[in-house]
Amino acid sequence: MKPTIVIGHKNPDTDSICSAICYARLKTILTGEEYIACRAGDINNETKFVLEHFEVDPPRLVESLEPTLADVQFREIDGIAPNISLRRAWEHMRDKNIQTLPVLTKRGKIRGLITLGDEARFYLEDQDPRALSKANTPYINIANTLWGEIIVGDTGAKFTRGKVVVAASKSNMNDDYISEHDMVIIGGTAELQKYAIEHGAGSIIVCLAAKVPPAVRKMAEESGCTVIVTPMDMYSCAKLINQAMPVSHIMRKDGIISFGIDESVSDVKSDVSKRRIRYFPILDADERYLGLMSQRNLLNAERRKVILVDHNERGQAIDGIRSAEVVEIIDHHRIDSVETMNPIYFRNQPLGCTATIISLIYDENGVEIDSNTAGLLCSAILSDTLMFRSPTCTPTDEAIARRLAKTAGINIQRYAMSMFNAGSLLSGKSPDDIFHIDCKPFKAMQTVFKVSQVTSVSARELERIKDAMLRYMEGILPGSGCDMLFMMLTNIIEESTELLFVGQGAKGIVTSAFPADCSDNSVNLPGVVSRKKQIIGPIIRAIEDM
Numbered sequence: 001m002k003p004t005i006v007i008g009h010k011n012p013d014t015d016s017i018c019s020a021i022c023y024a025r026l027k028t029i030l031t032g033e034e035y036i037a038c039r040a041g042d043i044n045n046e047t048k049f050v051l052e053h054f055e056v057d058p059p060r061l062v063e064s065l066e067p068t069l070a071d072v073q074f075r076e077i078d079g080i081a082p083n084i085s086l087r088r089a090w091e092h093m094r095d096k097n098i099q100t101l102p103v104l105t106k107r108g109k110i111r112g113l114i115t116l117g118d119e120a121r122f123y124l125e126d127q128d129p130r131a132l133s134k135a136n137t138p139y140i141n142i143a144n145t146l147w148g149e150i151i152v153g154d155t156g157a158k159f160t161r162g163k164v165v166v167a168a169s170k171s172n173m174n175d176d177y178i179s180e181h182d183m184v185i186i187g188g189t190a191e192l193q194k195y196a197i198e199h200g201a202g203s204i205i206v207c208l209a210a211k212v213p214p215a216v217r218k219m220a221e222e223s224g225c226t227v228i229v230t231p232m233d234m235y236s237c238a239k240l241i242n243q244a245m246p247v248s249h250i251m252r253k254d255g256i257i258s259f260g261i262d263e264s265v266s267d268v269k270s271d272v273s274k275r276r277i278r279y280f281p282i283l284d285a286d287e288r289y290l291g292l293m294s295q296r297n298l299l300n301a302e303r304r305k306v307i308l309v310d311h312n313e314r315g316q317a318i319d320g321i322r323s324a325e326v327v328e329i330i331d332h333h334r335i336d337s338v339e340t341m342n343p344i345y346f347r348n349q350p351l352g353c354t355a356t357i358i359s360l361i362y363d364e365n366g367v368e369i370d371s372n373t374a375g376l377l378c379s380a381i382l383s384d385t386l387m388f389r390s391p392t393c394t395p396t397d398e399a400i401a402r403r404l405a406k407t408a409g410i411n412i413q414r415y416a417m418s419m420f421n422a423g424s425l426l427s428g429k430s431p432d433d434i435f436h437i438d439c440k441p442f443k444a445m446q447t448v449f450k451v452s453q454v455t456s457v458s459a460r461e462l463e464r465i466k467d468a469m470l471r472y473m474e475g476i477l478p479g480s481g482c483d484m485l486f487m488m489l490t491n492i493i494e495e496s497t498e499l500l501f502v503g504q505g506a507k508g509i510v511t512s513a514f515p516a517d518c519s520d521n522s523v524n525l526p527g528v529v530s531r532k533k534q535i536i537g538p539i540i541r542a543i544e545d546m
Contacts (some may be wrong), residue, residue: 002071002302002304002305003033003034003035003036003064004033004034004035004036004305004306004307005035005036005038005062005304005306005324005328006020006023006024006027006035006036006037006038006098006306006307006309007020007037007039007040007059007062007191007307007308007309007318008020008039008309008310008311009040009310009311009313009316009317009318009440010041010045010307010316010317010318010436010440011041011042011436011439011440011511012039012040012041012044012047012310013044013046013047013310013383013384013429013438014044014046014047014050014103014379014380014384014419015310015353015354015380015381015382015383016039016245016309016310016354017037017039017047017050017051017058017059017380017486018047018355018376018377018379018380019048019309019330019354019355019358019377019380020037020038020039020059020309020371020407021037021056021059021376021378021522022355022358022373023035023037023101023307023309023358023361024036024037024359025037025373026358026362026365026367027307029367029505030365030367032155034072035307036059036060036062036065037059038059038062039059039060039062039298040061040062040063040319042061042315043058044423044437044438045422045423046383046419046420046422046423047416048421048422049419049422049423050155050375050376050379050383050419053379054372054375054376054379054408055372056372056376060198062222062318063116063300063318063319064264064267064317064319064320065304065319065320065321065323065324066264066265066266066317066319066323067182067264067265067266067301067304067320067323068260068261068262068263068264068265068321069259069260069261069262069263069265069282069293069304070261070298071301071304072291072293072297072298072301072304073297073302074290074291074292074294074297074303074444075098075279075283075291075293075294076163076290076291076294077096077098077292077323078092078100079100079101079102079103079104079108079110079289079338080092080102080103080104080114080247081100081104082101082103082111082246082247082248082251083138083139083246083247083503084103084123084246084247085137085141085144085243085244085245085246085247085377086119086122086123086142086242086243086244086245086246086247086250087121087144087240087243087244088116089101089247090116090119090243090392093116094204095137097236098227098281098292099115099116099117099278100113100114100115100116100278100279100292101113101114101115101247102281102289102292103248103251106290106327107288107538108288109287109288110256110258110281110287110289111233111248111251111253112247112248112251112252112256112526113251113252113256113281114247114250114251114252115252115278116132116435118250118252122241122242122250123242125370126242129163129164129165130164131164131242131245131346131414132159132164132183132242132244132245132247133159133160133161133162133163133181133183134249135208135245135249136155136158136159136160136249137158137159137244137245138156138157138158138159138245138246138247138414139153139154139155139158139159139203139226139228140155140156141244141245141246142159142183142205142228142241142244143228143230144237144244145240145241145243145244145263146228146230146232146236146237146240146241146244147203147230147231147232148198148205148228148229148230148231148232149228149229149230150226150227150228151212151227151228151229152212152217152220152221152225152226152227153203153220153225153226153227153505155535156395157226159183159202159226161181161202161234161352162179162180162182162183162202163179163182163183164182164183164185164238164241164321165178165182165183165184165185166176166184166185166234166238167184167185167187167192167195167196168234170189170191170192170195171191171257173532175199177199178195178196178199178200178201179199179200179293180199180200180202181200181201181202182195182200182201182202183202183204183205184201184204184205184318185204185205185207185234185237185238186204186205186206186210187208187209187210187211187234187239188206188207188232189210190211190212190213190215191360191485193206193212193216194215194219195215196214196225196277197216197219197223197508198219200223200348201222201224201225202225202226203225203226203227203228204220204225204226204227204228204353205228205229205230205234205236205237206229206230207230207233207237208231208232208233209229209230210229210328212227212229223247224308225340229476232398233540246527247503248268256281257271257272257277257280257282258276258281258282258283259271259280259281259282259283259293260282260283260284260285260287261282261283261284261285262285262292262398263299265301267351268298269298272295272298273295276522278294279292279293279294280294281290281293282295286336296382297347297433303323303324303325303492304323304324304325305324305325306318306321306324306325306326306327307327307328307329307330307352308326308329308330308331308338309329309330309331309358310330310331310332310333310354311331311515312329312331312333312335312338312346312348313323313331313333313336313338313442314336314338314339314417314439315440315441315442315443316440317338322339325341326338326340326344327338327345328344328345328346328484329344329345329346329347329348330347330357330358330361331347331348331352331354331357332348332349332350332351332352332353332354332356332357332392333348333534334536335348335508335533340442347361350394351392351394351396351397351490352381352384352390352394352397353380353381353383353384353385353394354380354384354390354392354399355376355377355378355380355384356380356381356396356397356400356401357376359377359400359404360400362395369404369407370407371407371409371506372406372407372408374404375404375406375408375410376403377400378401378404378408378410379411379415379419381397381400381401381404382401382412382415382416383417383419383423385397385398385401386414386455386490386492386495387413387416388401388528389418389495389500389529390529390533391529391530391534392530392532392533411418417487420455420456420457420482420492421443421457423455423462424455424456424458425494426454426456426461426465427461430469431465431469431471431472431503432467432472432476434454434465435452435469435472435473435476435487437452437453437454438453438454439451439452439453439530440452441451441482442539442540444540444544445543445544447483447484447498447543448481448482448483449478449482449483449484449485449486449539450482450485450486451486451487451488451531451536451539452485452487452488453487453488453489453490453531454485454487454488454489454490455490455492455529456489456490456491456492457491457492458491458526459491459493459494459496462490462491462498463487465489466489466498466500466522468499469487469489469500470502470521470522473485473487473500473502474493474502475501477503483503483504483505484501484502484503484504484505485501485502485503485506486499486501486506486535486539487499487500487501488500488501488528488531488535490528490529492529495526495527495529496524496525496526496527496528496529497523497525497528497529497535498522498523498524499514499524499525499535500521500522500526501521501522501523505546507520508546509522509539509542509543509546510523510539512540512542512545513538513541513542514538
């Protein structure tokens with residue numbers, strides 16, 4: 001079973017990251033199963049401050065939930081060495097009930113592939129008596145294939161020259177029948193054994209476990225002739241001996257199609273559907289062999305289980321969410337368009353922060369919140385509620401945050417200001433970086449728009465980036481896929497926002513949504529600090545009205 005992923009939205013904020021970490025911890029405690037906190041984007045400066053303060057590693061970055069070959073149940077079939085005999089390769093296929101084997105280097109990389117069809121084709125079509133020597137067949141392969149034993153000669157040597165001949169009796173042979181270096185299959189008499197060695201045989205195979213007299217052994221040793229004794233008869237030896245050939249001689253080396261473990265299932269499906277191949281090797285990041293995959297395996301790719309926190313809109317979710325199995329959603333935003341295949345645990349409460357809901361779930365299950373977890377949860381609430389200044393903040397948010405602060409041993413006022421200051425360091429950042437610090441997409445009717453928000457404790461800092469951000473928004477609008485772009489420059493201390501906007505009809509939407517004087521591209525909104533509660537609703541209603 002793969003671990004369940006707990007993850008927030010793209011362009012994650014402090015609530016998204018801390019809620020994922022703390023809910024993954026809780027689910028692991030409650031179930032004993034593995035839950036892993038992940039993130040769908042880069043961590044902003046405010047969140048970095050929080051994680052470093054409480055000495056917590058950032059969650060693992062996951063860019064897509066689209067299934068990869070790591071989610072496919074491929075067969076972990078062991079590879080074989082190039083010098084393995086065709087006989088042993090076939091036995092391996094028979095025992096594993098598979099028709100393809102990878103041939104590997106010592107470092108585990110693919111050197112070739114051999115199939116049952118390759119073996120059958122060679123066995124039926126080969127008529128070359130020199131095939132064994134052309135393949136540099138090890139003598140040990142021959143002995144093992146014939147259930148025999150090397151009684152004279154080097155067990156590590158190979159048959160590299162000559163042909164295979166059968167010597168049933170001396171009367172059927174002329175002086176040219178046996179040539180130098182040949183391998184001779186002999187019926188068994190000492191006379192034939194001597195005759196073969198005298199005529200330059202490089203090796204002899206003595207059938208029916210016949211005795212090899214000491215004199216013949218000595219003659220073989222002196223002439224460099226390898227002697228193999230087998231219990232098989234001559235017919236069986238002649239029939240089976242080519243199965244001793246190493247697989248490297250007939251394996252396919254060129255045009256091997258393999259796939260990396262991290263390749264997407266959809267891409268691989270498109271590729272393999274065009275090919276009449278039964279199995280494909282799967283390789284790791286270092287191109288080492290992992291296993292064999294069939295086209296049927298691709299039909300049963302495992303869907304990753306995922307818990308969404310701090311969002312439930314498909315447009316804000318990690319890429320590939322349609323390919324995953326959403327098993328839970330914990331959120332405090334409006335309900336939108338994430339679809340599930342089955343009923344799930346969906347908890348959505350009108351509170352100022354997802355971390356508040358997760359704190360309640362800890363309490364409801366009687367799980368004590370340790371100081372580290374308390375610090376993360378408290379930080380998320382202070383961030384999302386702007387230290388209780390946001391209209392989204394409820395008495396429940398504030399009460400839980402104050403209790404968590406005591407557990408974590410932090411002073412809310414001092415800690416929150418340090419956290420906000422860390423997140424307000426906009427100098428040195430590009431307009432693109434600033435715009436995407438906290439940017440979310442939305443859709444109303446047929447209108448697509450994005451709302452970005454940056455917060456600061458310095459009015460001067462926000463004023464300094466205003467013109468550059470307007471130029472940036474106008475520049476990216478045509479290629480953004482949006483009809484309008486909005487950006488909130490929120491002053492935490494003054495509890496106000498200057499809303500920047502670009503796009504055809506954007507000024508009319510803003511004028512309709514907010515009772516304030518608008519310039520061509522901005523409007524000052526005193527008392528407005530919440531995107532969720534004070535910006536998105538009025539804009540969507542204005543779009544619907546128009």
